[in-house]
Amino acid sequence: MTPTLNPLLWAIPILPLAGAAINGFFGRKASRNAISAVALVFCGAAFAVALWIALHFSSASSPYYFPLAHWIRAGMFSVDFDFYLDQLSLVMLLVVTGVGFLIHIYSVGYMWDDDGYYRFMSYLNLFMFFMLTLVLAKNYLVMFIGWEGVGLASYLLIGFWFTKDSAAAAGKKAFIVNRIGDFGFLIALFLMIKHFGSLDFTHVLAAVRTLPTETAGAGLLTAIGLLLMVGAAGKSAQIPLYVWLPDAMEGPTPVSALIHAATMVTAGVYMVARSSVIFDHAPTAMTVVAIVGTLTALFAATIGIAQTDIKKVLAYSTVSQLGYMFMACGVGAFSAGIFHLMTHAFFKGLLFLAAGSVIHGVGGEQDMRKMGGLRLYMPWTFATMGIATLAIAGIPPFAGFWSKDEILWRAFGASWVYWLSGVITAFITSFYMFRLMYMTFGGDDYRGTVAQEAHGHGGHGHDDHGHGHGEPHESPWVMLGPLVVLALLSVIGGFVGYGNRFEHFLAPVFQGATGIAPETAPESASSTLEYLLMGVSISVAGLGWFLAYLLYSRVPQLPARIAAGLGGLYRTVANKYYIDELYAVLFVKPLIDGSTTILWHGVDQRVIDAAVNDSADAARHVSDNMRHMQSGNLRSYAGWVAAGGALVIAYMVWMGVR
Amino acid sequence: MVPLSYYLVLSGILFACGVLGFLIKRNIITIFMSIELMLNGVNLSFVAFAAHWHALSGQVFVFFVMVVAAAEAAVGLAIIIAVYRTRETLNVDQVNLLKL
Numbered sequence: 001m002t003p004t005l006n007p008l009l010w011a012i013p014i015l016p017l018a019g020a021a022i023n024g025f026f027g028r029k030a031s032r033n034a035i036s037a038v039a040l041v042f043c044g045a046a047f048a049v050a051l052w053i054a055l056h057f058s059s060a061s062s063p064y065y066f067p068l069a070h071w072i073r074a075g076m077f078s079v080d081f082d083f084y085l086d087q088l089s090l091v092m093l094l095v096v097t098g099v100g101f102l103i104h105i106y107s108v109g110y111m112w113d114d115d116g117y118y119r120f121m122s123y124l125n126l127f128m129f130f131m132l133t134l135v136l137a138k139n140y141l142v143m144f145i146g147w148e149g150v151g152l153a154s155y156l157l158i159g160f161w162f163t164k165d166s167a168a169a170a171g172k173k174a175f176i177v178n179r180i181g182d183f184g185f186l187i188a189l190f191l192m193i194k195h196f197g198s199l200d201f202t203h204v205l206a207a208v209r210t211l212p213t214e215t216a217g218a219g220l221l222t223a224i225g226l227l228l229m230v231g232a233a234g235k236s237a238q239i240p241l242y243v244w245l246p247d248a249m250e251g252p253t254p255v256s257a258l259i260h261a262a263t264m265v266t267a268g269v270y271m272v273a274r275s276s277v278i279f280d281h282a283p284t285a286m287t288v289v290a291i292v293g294t295l296t297a298l299f300a301a302t303i304g305i306a307q308t309d310i311k312k313v314l315a316y317s318t319v320s321q322l323g324y325m326f327m328a329c330g331v332g333a334f335s336a337g338i339f340h341l342m343t344h345a346f347f348k349g350l351l352f353l354a355a356g357s358v359i360h361g362v363g364g365e366q367d368m369r370k371m372g373g374l375r376l377y378m379p380w381t382f383a384t385m386g387i388a389t390l391a392i393a394g395i396p397p398f399a400g401f402w403s404k405d406e407i408l409w410r411a412f413g414a415s416w417v418y419w420l421s422g423v424i425t426a427f428i429t430s431f432y433m434f435r436l437m438y439m440t441f442g443g444d445d446y447r448g449t450v451a452q453e454a455h456g457h458g459g460h461g462h463d464d465h466g467h468g469h470g471e472p473h474e475s476p477w478v479m480l481g482p483l484v485v486l487a488l489l490s491v492i493g494g495f496v497g498y499g500n501r502f503e504h505f506l507a508p509v510f511q512g513a514t515g516i517a518p519e520t521a522p523e524s525a526s527s528t529l530e531y532l533l534m535g536v537s538i539s540v541a542g543l544g545w546f547l548a549y550l551l552y553s554r555v556p557q558l559p560a561r562i563a564a565g566l567g568g569l570y571r572t573v574a575n576k577y578y579i580d581e582l583y584a585v586l587f588v589k590p591l592i593d594g595s596t597t598i599l600w601h602g603v604d605q606r607v608i609d610a611a612v613n614d615s616a617d618a619a620r621h622v623s624d625n626m627r628h629m630q631s632g633n634l635r636s637y638a639g640w641v642a643a644g645g646a647l648v649i650a651y652m653v654w655m656g657v658r
Numbered sequence: 659m660v661p662l663s664y665y666l667v668l669s670g671i672l673f674a675c676g677v678l679g680f681l682i683k684r685n686i687i688t689i690f691m692s693i694e695l696m697l698n699g700v701n702l703s704f705v706a707f708a709a710h711w712h713a714l715s716g717q718v719f720v721f722f723v724m725v726v727a728a729a730e731a732a733v734g735l736a737i738i739i740a741v742y743r744t745r746e747t748l749n750v751d752q753v754n755l756l757k758l
Contacts, residue, residue, distance in 0.1 A: 632754060633751075633754070634750065635680070635681050635750070638677075638680055638681060639681050642677050642680075642681065
């Protein structure tokens with residue numbers, strides 16, 4: 001299909017950039033109303049344009065493109081600022097602008113009392129710009145700009161309360177860990193330039209289609225695929241690079257919802273899906289993707305069980321759900337992965353926003369042990385978060401059920417191991433989510449205290465709006481509105497995939513990526529099996545719910561006793577398997593020690609500093625000696641002239657004699 | 659006829675005496691005279707070569723040198739008198755205000 005020109009495309013990323021620039025340059029002196037208006041109008045306009053395009057776009061449409069400007073021209077190689085929109089980009093576009101716009105609205109309420117309000121809104125708009133660039137790119141390099149840009153926005157927003165040490169450190173950690181992944185991504189780009197002479201999606205993927213599938217052994221495509229996966233693992237927080245995401249919860253909660261749940265962290269999944277042809281031709285890379293995804297899903301879910309910080313539970317849940325998406329991509333069910341990406345954006349965005357509403361309501365407290373009974377104080381938050389929990393747990397007919405079931409069904413088609421891991425993960429997910437619900441909203445009494453003043457949870461930058469009472473309170477409607485809309489999407493979002501409509505919509509993108517993948521195989525399998533598997537996944541979700549009910553509502557003393565009984569195992573899980581400590585011993589400490597002894601004391605002080613200082617010393621010594629020639633004694637000068645003259649004459653005489 | 663080399667050796671001796679006097683004497687007048695001695699040593703070699711090669715240009719150069727030396731002597735002596743009036747000495751070692 002030849003792409004058609006659509007000049008509207010470039011407006012979508014540029015609008016939020018304009019908003020970011022206006023707020024960033026002029027926001028300091030502007031009123032909060034003006035800042036909110038700018039941020040919302042520009043972000044909303046991007047959403048409106050995206051909707052307008054979506055209305056005219058169908059599964060049968062040829063892709064849109066718009067060449068904005070030339071960028072790199074070097075001989076036969078060229079990279080341009082081109083935008084491109086096909087079915088896959090469209091899904092991402094709607095998710096990013098839609099969920100992003102809702103979170104912008106929510107932020108108005110959540111961040112209103114923060115001193116850096118204009119800065120926050122400017123960063124959010126900047127993030128939207130980069131994310132939309134990433135999604136709408138026509139080649140890998142423009143995608144990489146967006147990729148790095150969202151990393152920058154993420155860094156700025158995680159460290160938004162930069163006066164707090166932990167926030168500044170978390171921002172740095174996210175940035176550095178992402179660099180490791182970006183390294184892999186960059187090498188993959190270099191390989192593409194070397195072998196295909198282009199970075200354009202169309203050219204590269206067309207070139208890959210002509211190559212044979214690397215079934216036996218590993219070659220170029222496997223290398224590219226694995227390197228792309230390294231990049232995706234960094235951005236999308238997969239093993240072994242997931243460690244930054246839980247720490248990123250130091251940022252304001254709308255940031256966690258927008259960047260670290262709904263949009264940015266799914267960029268890796270999008271990139272893998274975009275490169276589906278490459279992975280399809282490299283089964284080894286594909287298997288690695290599936291294994292990494294499955295392991296991450298299971299591993300992160302188990303950590304989620306023992307967390308007590310409401311945002312940390314959601315963070316590990318996000319890592320786990322991203323693992324699900326990679327598992328889907330790894331077994332060739334790219335459209336199922338993107339489907340889950342979409343529903344996950346709805347319900348996980350909602351979960352974070354609701355958690356933010358809870359944190360807002362109780363005055364900055366994040367420890368679930370100090371909550372409880374909140375359903376009496378904040379019914380709307382409770383209702384919407386309940387819907388999101390049902391959705392993520394996979395209870396029909398909520399959104400998460402459809403996408404998760406789709407993934408599990410496809411995983412079963414690939415190998416029962418993936419399926420079993422997925423089902424266990426679903427069980428754990430259901431358990432820890434309902435545990436969160438019971439700890440936060442369940443029970444009859446509120447276990448914490450809402451401080452009257454100095455609300456800020458360690459400089460959290462949070463304010464109480466001057467409420468005089470000491471009880472938790474429901475959030476204002478500017479925050480509840482987005483919750484309700486997302487709750488609605490979490491309920492109905494799954495029906496998009498009813499009858500494989502979603503898959504058919506995305507089919508043009510993944511054509512040619514379905515060669516070995518069992519994309520169509522399960523359709524021929526018996527439908528009884530499908531219903532059986534569906535029943536299993538529903539019942540494990542119910543089982544998780546029941547277990548959480550039993551432990552955290554019925555017999556609340558039991559969890560502590562179980563934890564005590566498990567002893568070391570519980571402590572290991574509660575401490576996140578000591579992975580951070582392991583990385584510190586394995587990588588961080590050797591790096592710091594090596595840098596200190598070898599690079600700092602050795603190379604810098606002994607070689608570079610020494611060279612500079614020694615040459616300066618040498619120059620001073622030489623000139624110190626030479627200084628004595630300039631005695632100011634006229635006759636000594638004359639003596640030097642005479643001696644020189646005598647020397648010249650002697651030389652000439654000697655030469656003449658010879 | 660006196661050979662050319664005699665003149666040249668005498669010229670070299672005169673020049674060397676001038677250099678030596680310039681370097682070891684402290685009185686400005688003596689130094690000035692040493693400079694004149696060096697100029698005349700060179701003049702001698704010029705005329706010797708001119709006579710030997712039967713070329714007039716050497717003689718012409720000598721006249722130039724004499725004129726320049728006369729002008730120089732006028733300026734130099736004026737400076738020496740000025741120095742003596744301000745410093746009351748003709749010892750070069752004590753006229754060293756420009757020294758480091």
